[in-house]
Amino acid sequence: MLRFISKLAVVPAVLASTIAMAEVKVPFTLDWKFEGPSAPYFLAIDNGHFAAEDLSVEISPGQGSLDAIPKVATGAYPVGFADINSLVKFLDQNPGAPVTAVMVIYDKPPFAIVGRKSQGISSVADLEGSVLGAPPPDGAWAQFPVFAIENNLDMSKIKVEPVGFPTREPMLAEGKVDSVTGYSFSSYLNLVRLGVPEEDLTTLLMADYGLALYGNVIIANTDYAEENPEVITGFLRAIAKGVIDANADPEAGAKAVIARNPAGDVELEAWRLKLAMQDSILTDYVMENGLGDIDQARFAKALEQIAITYEFKNTPDASKIFTSAYLPEDSALTME
Incomplete structure (x- = not known):
């Protein structure tokens, strides 16, 4: 009887092995x-x-x-x-x-501009006359010219400050820039972790403003x-x-x-x-x-x-x- 049970116990193991081998x-x-x-x-x-x-x-x-x-x-x-x-x-x-x-x-791509209301950024139009922090290799920054065209923004009225990825959100938290380009779900969280109140943040998702x-x-x-x-x-x-x-x-x-x-x-x-x-x-x-x-x-x-x-x-x-x-x-x- 014990030998019979032992043989049965082998069957699931063999089947499991067969299934595992079948996986691509x-x-x-x-x-x-x-x-x-x-x-x-x-x-x-x-x-x-x-x-x-x-x-x-x-x-x-x-x-x-x-x-x-x-x-x-x-x-x-x-x-x-x-x-x-x-x-x-x-x-x-x-x-x-x-x-x-x-x-x-x-x-929708997460390309976004994240700004602070306390520094005057509540809408797309507020970007004119402000300082925008943008890392040159940033994917969101790469799309900014298209975003600007779709929203009739005058680029000559926006001061673009080249920043590094590690310093992007800290500079906004310290008030050295008014907004930054970045991924919506990353820059936003980074700023909250740096102590910027959520109610002070404005997230402008480019896909909501003409980016197809x-x-x-x-x-x-x-x-x-x-x-x-x-x-x-x-x-x-x-x-x-x-x-x-x-x-x-x-x-x-x-x-x-x-x-x-x-x-x-x-x-x-x-x-x-x-x-x-x-x-x-x-x-x-x-x-x-x-x-x-x-x-x-x-x-x-x-x-x-x-x-x-x-x-x-x-x-x-x-x-x-x-x-x-x-x-x-x-x-x-x-x-x-």
């Missing part, structure tokens, strides 16, 4: 370090959504979108997370590179995707479920992040996650149409806006930049 390994590179907005991907691991798709996903931090895109284009990673505007320029400079966007995560650009997207190596379409679709389905989980329980999402980045703070990252969900991910468009796809007319305008500050070598082909072919057709992308 999918390395995934982010654009930045592990922070609150990356919670959906870790929850997709912890809550079994990737496993349900027979995927074993290992997530690596990045050093910016310009780091993630070539990693995917070269095939070092089959999938990544990157700014679609950087992808547009990369594909223009590297025609035919095997990389494309397959799912929009930031329906999309933000960060899931990108895929096109050769890999064509050979493994079910892997990419399963990967995207799991991420959509991770987004739903993160929105339902931001604290759990933050804890999943901190488990991989112990130097962080759960409360801070939960707050950052909530801001990213509110400002960039779960927009009105996404709540109505679902997560992941683009509006073709808006994307066409976005490409026109990119051309204001970037000289294309080739006419951009939207179909080479984004495809919805791998998005799940079931209810996984529906937001409630």
